Amino acid sequence: MGTVRMTQATALVLQALSEGHRYGFDIMDATGLASGTTFPILRRLEKAGLLRGRWEEISEAHRERRPQRRLYELTGAGLEALSVASNRLADTRSHLEALLPKKEA
Amino acid sequence: MADAKGTGAPLLPRLLVAISSWLVPKARRGDWRREWEGELAGRWDELSVRGENGVRVRTDLAWRALGSFIDATQLGGGGWTMDGTVLDLRLGVRNLGRRPTFSAVVILTLAVGIGSNAAIFALARDVLLRPFPYPDPDRVVAVSGYSADRAGFFGNVSYPNTFDLGEGATSLAGIAALRWWEPALASDDGSLVLRGATVTANFFEILGVEPGLGRFFRPEEEGSGRAPRVVISRALWAQQFGKDPGIVGRQIRLNGIGYEVIGVTSEGFEDPGVLGGPGSGPLIWRTVDSPPSEWPRSGRSWRAVGRVRAGATLPAAQQEVSAIMAGLEEDFPEHNAGRRIELTPIREQVAGPARFTLVTLLGSVGLLLMVACANLANLFLGRAVDRQREYAVQRALGASGWRLARKSLAETAVFAAFGGGLGLGFALGLGRLLVGLGPGILPRRIDPALDWTLLWFSLAVTLGTGFFFGVLPALQAARANPAVAGGSDARGHTTGRRNRGLQRSLVVVEVAMTAVLVVGAGLLLRSFQGLGQVDLGLDTEQIVTLELHGSAWWDLDQDAAAVQWHGVLETVASVPGVQEVGAMDYVPLGGSYSCDGVSRADRPRPPPGEGRCAETRSVLPGAVKALGIPLVRGRLLEKADSRESPLVIVIDAAMAEAFWPDEDPIGKPLNVHTKVHEVVGIVENIGHFGPGGIRRPTVYIPTAQEGWSGATRGLALVVRSAENPSSLVPAIRAAVWEVNPSIAFGEVHTLAHLLKRNLTGPKFRSFLLAAFGLTGILLASLGIGGVLAHSVSRRTREMGIRMAVGASPGEVMGLVIREGLTLTGVGLILGLMGAAALGQFVRSLLFEVSAVDPLVFLSVPVVLALAGAVASLAPALKAASVDVGVSLNSD
Numbered sequence: 003m004g005t006v007r008m009t010q011a012t013a014l015v016l017q018a019l020s021e022g023h024r025y026g027f028d029i030m031d032a033t034g035l036a037s038g039t040t041f042p043i044l045r046r047l048e049k050a051g052l053l054r055g056r057w058e059e060i061s062e063a064h065r066e067r068r069p070q071r072r073l074y075e076l077t078g079a080g081l082e083a084l085s086v087a088s089n090r091l092a093d094t095r096s097h098l099e100a101l102l103p104k105k106e107a
Numbered sequence: 108m109a110d111a112k113g114t115g116a117p118l119l120p121r122l123l124v125a126i127s128s129w130l131v132p133k134a135r136r137g138d139w140r141r142e143w144e145g146e147l148a149g150r151w152d153e154l155s156v157r158g159e160n161g162v163r164v165r166t167d168l169a170w171r172a173l174g175s176f177i178d179a180t181q182l183g184g185g186g187w188t189m190d191g192t193v194l195d196l197r198l199g200v201r202n203l204g205r206r207p208t209f210s211a212v213v214i215l216t217l218a219v220g221i222g223s224n225a226a227i228f229a230l231a232r233d234v235l236l237r238p239f240p241y242p243d244p245d246r247v248v249a250v251s252g253y254s255a256d257r258a259g260f261f262g263n264v265s266y267p268n269t270f271d272l273g274e275g276a277t278s279l280a281g282i283a284a285l286r287w288w289e290p291a292l293a294s295d296d297g298s299l300v301l302r303g304a305t306v307t308a309n310f311f312e313i314l315g316v317e318p319g320l321g322r323f324f325r326p327e328e329e330g331s332g333r334a335p336r337v338v339i340s341r342a343l344w345a346q347q348f349g350k351d352p353g354i355v356g357r358q359i360r361l362n363g364i365g366y367e368v369i370g371v372t373s374e375g376f377e378d379p380g381v382l383g384g385p386g387s388g389p390l391i392w393r394t395v396d397s398p399p400s401e402w403p404r405s406g407r408s409w410r411a412v413g414r415v416r417a418g419a420t421l422p423a424a425q426q427e428v429s430a431i432m433a434g435l436e437e438d439f440p441e442h443n444a445g446r447r448i449e450l451t452p453i454r455e456q457v458a459g460p461a462r463f464t465l466v467t468l469l470g471s472v473g474l475l476l477m478v479a480c481a482n483l484a485n486l487f488l489g490r491a492v493d494r495q496r497e498y499a500v501q502r503a504l505g506a507s508g509w510r511l512a513r514k515s516l517a518e519t520a521v522f523a524a525f526g527g528g529l530g531l532g533f534a535l536g537l538g539r540l541l542v543g544l545g546p547g548i549l550p551r552r553i554d555p556a557l558d559w560t561l562l563w564f565s566l567a568v569t570l571g572t573g574f575f576f577g578v579l580p581a582l583q584a585a586r587a588n589p590a591v592a593g594g595s596d597a598r599g600h601t602t603g604r605r606n607r608g609l610q611r612s613l614v615v616v617e618v619a620m621t622a623v624l625v626v627g628a629g630l631l632l633r634s635f636q637g638l639g640q641v642d643l644g645l646d647t648e649q650i651v652t653l654e655l656h657g658s659a660w661w662d663l664d665q666d667a668a669a670v671q672w673h674g675v676l677e678t679v680a681s682v683p684g685v686q687e688v689g690a691m692d693y694v695p696l697g698g699s700y701s702c703d704g705v706s707r708a709d710r711p712r713p714p715p716g717e718g719r720c721a722e723t724r725s726v727l728p729g730a731v732k733a734l735g736i737p738l739v740r741g742r743l744l745e746k747a748d749s750r751e752s753p754l755v756i757v758i759d760a761a762m763a764e765a766f767w768p769d770e771d772p773i774g775k776p777l778n779v780h781t782k783v784h785e786v787v788g789i790v791e792n793i794g795h796f797g798p799g800g801i802r803r804p805t806v807y808i809p810t811a812q813e814g815w816s817g818a819t820r821g822l823a824l825v826v827r828s829a830e831n832p833s834s835l836v837p838a839i840r841a842a843v844w845e846v847n848p849s850i851a852f853g854e855v856h857t858l859a860h861l862l863k864r865n866l867t868g869p870k871f872r873s874f875l876l877a878a879f880g881l882t883g884i885l886l887a888s889l890g891i892g893g894v895l896a897h898s899v900s901r902r903t904r905e906m907g908i909r910m911a912v913g914a915s916p917g918e919v920m921g922l923v924i925r926e927g928l929t930l931t932g933v934g935l936i937l938g939l940m941g942a943a944a945l946g947q948f949v950r951s952l953l954f955e956v957s958a959v960d961p962l963v964f965l966s967v968p969v970v971l972a973l974a975g976a977v978a979s980l981a982p983a984l985k986a987a988s989v990d991v992g993v994s995l996n997s998d
């Protein structure tokens with residue numbers, strides 16, 4: 003278990019997982035991140051205990067006659083980290099909005 | 108998509124993942140790879156089912172798989188961050204200064220390897236690939252003539268034929284004819300002979316170029332009786348007229364005649380090079396001053412260039428031109444029998460002959476670069492072994508193998524960058540040198556300047572080189588064993604042994620590649636030497652030839668022309684120092700030729716096109732003697748062989764052998780053109796086209812009997828002198844002008860010069876390859892020496908023990924030298940086998956030398972073995988001077 007630096011990309015990956023995207027390429031498509039970014043984040047999040055990986059059911063892979071995929075899902079700690087991250091994002095946004103000049107109606 | 112289903116993703120992404128997986132720690136590798144393969148296969152199947160399996164999907168998968176590399180490096184523990192890389196690079200730079208000799212050797216080796224490759228690449232690209240600077244350059248074609256049997260394919264055409272082809276072919280926008288013209292420009296410091304061309308007025312229009320200043324020729328400015336006008340090149344404008352903007356409209360004097368300058372070519376103008384010959388083409392152009400009808404149809408001293416009309420294709424144009432030529436053959440069988448015309452895109456025409464030479468050179472520098480790489484890999488490998496303990500400590504302190512490998516790679520990258528940068532400079536220097544040395548073989552204008560392609564090429568070579576010599580040491584670093592950190596070093600350890608094996612293999616490969624290079628160089632040098640020893644059957648040393656333009660004599664009738672010419676010969680003969688003088692149309696080694704159909708007159712005349720072709724030389728008395736061609740039997744041509752006397756001819760031995768193998772040719776009749784000449788003499792054969800050129804039967808006809816139209820082709824004086832023939836030229840000119848002050852001089856050359864020019868190409872090739880071979884030997888010696896020195900330093904204790912138990916220093920030296928010679932020997936065997944295989948490939952560049960020439964194949968091993976022995980000497984001496992006490996106590 004360790005801590006993870008909550009970058010925007012990391013938050014995006016957490017968000018995608020919470021929306022039910024479960025494996026690497028699927029998460030890439032949901033977040034628009036490159037594979038060289040997505041997979042290292044998945045590794046770090048798993049190492050930090052924010053998500054849990056498991057192999058998909060062998061029967062499912064067999065039915066489609068292809069190798070098994072690795073599936074990821076958020077742990078409790080992961081959900082919590084996501085909510086912290088989204089709160090922080092909301093804060094940042096309200097700060098920004100306060101700073102930006104109001105548009106004339 | 109049953110076939111796609113279950114078969115897994117395309118090969119490339121899977122391969123990328125497989126390669127990246129090596130970077131993942133062993134314990135996790137299996138699962139890691141399974142995950143990536145699962146992802147790729149899953150995505151591929153999903154899309155295949157929907158029928159999406161095109162290039163876009165494949166590219167996307169490959170792109171995704173590329174990310175596995177970053178994933179793997181991060182799992183490998185090192186991580187790939189910009190900061191880390193910068194740090195590694197900085198360390199690499201710092202290390203440069205720490206071992207200056209090592210660094211200098213590495214960087215210089217790289218610079219030579221990369222630089223020579225970039226220089227030859229730039230040359231090859233400029234000659235072979237760069238399009239000509241004309242609109243639609245691929246439509247510009249060389250219009251080349253040849254005989255059906257293709258004997259001596261020179262591409263020359265006659266002006267009347269060219270004119271008829273240009274008029275008749277609708278698929279061509281036109282054909283321009285051109286021939287060399289070498290006028291003397293009157294200037295303040297005497298006169299200067301210029302390289303120029305006589306062209307038809309449409310020449311520049313066919314190319315589609317615009318003038319830089321003024322204008323080009325107009326159609327009505329062609330033909331006789333027009334005011335003389337010239338277009339000059341940008342180079343001439345700059346050199347002779349100081350870029351005078353008022354040059355257009357000015358009169359300049361050429362061969363004593365005033366010409367109006369009407370235009371200057373533009374900055375980027377490039378001559379199409381159809382005139383053949385080396386260098387940058389003509390500096391000055393004038394229009395042809397008489398109509399095609401006044402030129403002999405068999406006088407093939409012209410070249411031609413045409414443009415395929417927009418909308419027409421080259422094959423269609425070729426077909427049309429061939430059909431017209433067939434008609435011309437029917438109409439003029441005595442001149443055109445067996446003549447064919449070929450259209451070749453201009454780039455092909457010009458670059459074609461140089462292609463093989465350049466490809467061979469590229470192959471050779473590539474080999475040299477590989478020798479350099481093997482050498483460097485060896486140096487770095489040796490260093491990695493020395494650093495085994497340093498790496499082990501770092502591993503023990505927690506650095507991952509990947510981290511150490513990266514550091515090692517960064518270090519080589521720094522070397523590669525410095526070497527590449529220096530190499531680029533070297534390439535520019537070498538490029539200038541080659542362009543300066545090689546005007547005899549480079550068929551196009553070359554600017555040895557830096558540009559993006561050259562930069563990219565050098566960068567790619569540098570990266571490739573860095574990777575090549577960096578990977579082995581990096582792997583070495585990655586494999587460093589933390590266990591040796593505290594204890595003894597890697598000596599005797601399997602890693603050490605494996606390394607020594609690797610280093611030895613590299614040296615063997617290096618020697619083998621060098622042997623291939625040196626054999627190649629040896630074969631070319633032998634060819635060149637062979638060319639130099641060919642007996643041309645001529646005296647080349649004391650002969651000068653001066654081309655005279657006979658246009659001044661056009662108005663003279665046959666008899667008056669004969670009187671004038673004999674007058675010229677007599678006055679020149681009286682010039683002090685002149686031993687013999689004569690004149691002929693095409694001088695030996697001059698490159699021009701005239702192959703006409705001849706046949707025995709005592710047998711039925713063969714049908715047109717099937718007669719044999721003989722080199723026909725129109726000569727005035729004295730020419731054969733002046734050239735030093737020995738008389739075999741009969742007599743030479745004399746002044747008495749005039750228009751009124753019986754028609755005679757002198758033939759060479761090859762002609763006698765070909766036409767009268769079992770008879771005496773003297774007194775036999777021979778058909779030449781439309782007349783029958785009696786053979787009165789046989790002379791020895793000469794090599795008209797130079798040492799490596801073809802040889803054909805030759806006949807010598809008295810110009811007076813052939814008709815003085817020969818004079819319009821411009822006869823050349825052939826003068827043999829007792830002293831340096833060049834020094835006589837002014838006196839000879841004066842003597843000629845005494846007879847007729849309006850005679851203009853064309854090319855003036857000594858035969859020695861023409862011979863030298865003839866050998867420029869082979870000389871360039873063989874010396875360049877010899878330089879590469881020498882560099883290879885130097886590098887290979889460095890490699891052998893380096894490996895042995897390294898091996899000796901690691902075996903100090905072994906040497907000590909040997910000496911302690913009674914081995915003499917001589918025996919220890921022998922041990923080391925034997926090791927060096929063994930490596931050289933194994934490399935040599937492999938290299939000579941490779942060279943024997945590759946030799947067949949360069950056969951066409953060889954002259955009377957077998958591709959497995961025994962002298963070369965015996966002397967190369969001797970030279971390389973010697974180099975190997977010399978390289979082993981220093982390490983051997985070091986081994987023999989090992990202090991027994993010190994070495995036994997050393998760690």
